[in-house]
Amino acid sequence: MRQTQDGEALVAALGREAERLVAARPGGLRRVRVRSGEVAVELEWDPAPAGVPVVDQVPEAAEPAATAAVLAPMVGTFYQGPEPGAAPFVRVGDVVAEGAVVGIVEAMKMMNKVLADQAGTVAAVPVRDGEPVEFGQPLLLLERAGVS
Amino acid sequence: MRQTQDGEALVAALGREAERLVAARPGGLRRVRVRSGEVAVELEWDPAPAGVPVVDQVPEAAEPAATAAVLAPMVGTFYQGPEPGAAPFVRVGDVVAEGAVVGIVEAMKMMNKVLADQAGTVAAVPVRDGEPVEFGQPLLLLERAGVS
């Protein structure tokens, strides 16, 4: 009984897996074979009729990303300058070096510097001064130097 | 016995899985093969212009669409002849006409005739005399007349 259940479960799992693969790659499915040890199910479909486009999702050649985000290192309040109300460390259009201070995240009264993890030109500052941020939230978008 | 049951359950699971996969992806199905170890059933759909699949069950390595099964019309006890112990209605190799009596299923002391739903030559009688059968269980395999 347990053995059968395991077998059935396995087959069901295989089926789901097949389904998932089909769903992830729409169009033009021709053949499915589900096999478990000595047992197997094989399905084959007609070639898609003309007019129905066979769309294969080919992953696009990984193009080097032109922009990168500086992420919040912790939950807290983001400040663009060294203290609330002060002039910002950087503005859009500024070129920053790797390791440059680009902001502050205050958490529990501790001021934590936010550093640029690469060099680049500031493309956007999507978080306003004094706004609360979550961990991992983009604080700054950098256009990477040397990438067009 | 346990082993066989397990095998049957597994195959049934495969069949269900195949059914499900087919239902989830309508149109143009060509071939289904259900295999368990050395036993296999392969289904192949003719390229039907109207899109209505023609379903035939064929043993592996045989020409397409040559045999059909007579199924048990109810749960009960199968008898090959008109009463327990009597000579069978048909034997392997006999040619039967559509509507011919090919067996009896006894349920609650009622003798229910099993009729061939098409003409053909008896290829196999997989159920023994006096054996209990479920609804839909194959009782007789017929090689269809006129199909070589």
Added chain:
Amino acid sequence: MFRKVLIANRGEVALRVARTCRELGVASVAVYSTADRGTAVTRFADESVHIGPPAAGRSYLSAPALLEAARRTGADAVHPGYGFLSEDPDFAEACAHEGITFIGPDWPVLARLGDKAAARELMAAAGLPVLPGGSQPCADEADCARTAADTGYPVIVKAIAGGGGRGMAIAHDPAEISVAFRETRATAELLYGDDRVFVERYLPRARHVEVQVLGDRFGAAVHLGDRDCSVQRRHQKLVEETPAPGLCEHTRAAMAEAAVRGVRAAGLVGAATVEFLVDAEQRFYFMEVNARLQVEHPVTEMTTGVDVVECQLRVAAGEPLPITQERVRPRGASVECRINAEDPEQDFRATPGALTEFHLPSGPFVRVDTHFAPGDQVPPFYDPLLAKVVTWGPTRARAIGRMVRALGEVRVAGPGIRHNVDLLTAVLSDPDFLAGTHSTHLLDELRDRLRTGVGAR
């Protein structure tokens, strides 16, 4: 105790029964129609038998198929669940002839309780209050009109063989009695092959309250408290709860005592529910006996801790009831919601199909009974019950609050699938329902409100 029980049913109740069989060390046999191949109970049970095609008439309603399945698997008892053959005296008798125990009342008891007029007479004789009306079938339309006039309008014309909310019609005044008589008789003939009808006073805004009872072969009978099932759609229950709200303790006790007296008088062995109508003045009237497991039995299990199916198996096997009335101490309150694959906006039309998403609640004080899992098909041939969600709380308010939380966790979706979760949630926040002052009309009123309100799904 039995060696092996064949479960002559499908769906969640078949699984429910199989679970208790497993817990008691009793082997179980599932049966299935072609449409139910591979369902949860067929995987859970120790054996399963393919008994027929999807049509219930040739599968779950086919006594020969079920008895053959019992014989070939060597089952020594049959549990009929609810619906299908669960109250069929012929099936119970056929089981007896085959030497197989029918887990339910003896067939003559079933026959008597299944005849609504006979049951009414039996209960009246046992001292239970019944509604004014004719205790005999109406001979003809004129007799029906006479009885209705004697009874006093409004009246309800009921099929003798009816049940489950089918085969009944209301006449508010003499002008309506002719249509009510003819319609009910035609329906009764069609549904039950028995066109006899009788007349009873109709209570327009009554509550539907029922008492769960158990009886054994030694004359012992106990009750497990009451349930309110006033939230209904087309006479089908949707929300059930225990204890019934708004009953004074005197009425509650009197009704429970009456129910026990009634099943004793009927000689009932097994589980049954005695249904009453309760009017605004807390007067209660016997309505009918459901001599089987009820869909809503889990709420009683939640408050009492008593496994109703276990009790059914034990008394059917000739054991005494495992509990006494003194030891039944209901605690708190419990609510059940039936989640159906149906479209409340299209007159509760069933919506079969594939459940691409199926996530049910869990956690503290929540019970779920379902036989579905993600990816399963809801077949079009049977009732569209997807799951029963049951919650418990020390108070009614807390049990309802838990249900609202639980329903919020439900995620059901699939091509063509609709469900009633939003409607259920609306019921649970309705002021009348929360006050416990609702009647059986609540759902119609609510549905109208939902339909005109913001999109309910």
Added chain:
Amino acid sequence: MFRKVLIANRGEVALRVARTCRELGVASVAVYSTADRGTAVTRFADESVHIGPPAAGRSYLSAPALLEAARRTGADAVHPGYGFLSEDPDFAEACAHEGITFIGPDWPVLARLGDKAAARELMAAAGLPVLPGGSQPCADEADCARTAADTGYPVIVKAIAGGGGRGMAIAHDPAEISVAFRETRATAELLYGDDRVFVERYLPRARHVEVQVLGDRFGAAVHLGDRDCSVQRRHQKLVEETPAPGLCEHTRAAMAEAAVRGVRAAGLVGAATVEFLVDAEQRFYFMEVNARLQVEHPVTEMTTGVDVVECQLRVAAGEPLPITQERVRPRGASVECRINAEDPEQDFRATPGALTEFHLPSGPFVRVDTHFAPGDQVPPFYDPLLAKVVTWGPTRARAIGRMVRALGEVRVAGPGIRHNVDLLTAVLSDPDFLAGTHSTHLLDELRDRLRTGVGAR
């Protein structure tokens, strides 16, 4: 009551707390590390905040991150769940400084109970029996050996700051005391940054029994009965039950009374568990106080009907306990099994990965607490608890029978995923376990048997 509670935890317990918040009409805030993005509680709660990377030190153990999350969402209370910061007096104090209610004991109480030697002294002063041993930290190895000799072998050397089965070593005779002292001190330094240790008599085959208690700000304290947690792997509980089997009623009552006395003496507000060791002669000894919600609290909820998390919220909000001792009437027995993604054949190594199949039991008298659904990922960063399955029965045997049935319904699979369901099932059929005569060694013995026996999974 609070307006909004931030749940400073993850997994099933975060969802457990969020559910009761919802039921009480309290808004909830989930927090999540990068590894827990999209988990059940983040979908269920009213809000959620991404607090840090997968490493717990920078997320669930980061007081600044949690308090910032509370501040930005306007939460007026924090529920710490179990584990992580649930017993951290510094975090509780920081909450207090921020004006946020820590749902748990006041921080000085946490600090005192977290010091094992101080807690021992406090409880001894309150009249609770403690094991023979030194009530002061050992000054050095020689002091440790002297105390051990005075106490009488075998002894156990424990870290003052220890807990949860970590930071302890047994010495059976004087030859082993030096290693035990050095190992424990090194572990204590490593784990807690506090190398102080103390010595206590070791009871080789004792039962681990604990009492669930609740206290409020008005000096009221009640107990909800006891639990046995003797089935452990590497000092981690795997099966828990209530009531503890094999206790004579005198011992049970005395232990419960002692536990209530202890928490009163400690001035504890909230939920806590007082752990005892019980020897073969039914003598019991105070071991430690877990001043938080326990993983196994559901078994107590099943028998008492009391929502422990609700009580925590109420007393933290300054309300009196919603129950009195007289109204706590436990009914029947309940068992919990922890289903873990781990490989019992490889020393319980955690097996993270994708849950391609994840089907849990349901039905009568079964409760399931989980935050997983099919397709979810078990992250490698935290404990591998997949689900808690809890069953109830009128007797211990019936509760266990239900658990066997329920475990039989579990289907868990995925690439690389292993689980302990077969081991749990073996525990439930072990003669010692069924007789209630097992000790904390049961699992080791069973695992050896399973390993040498026929294929266990």
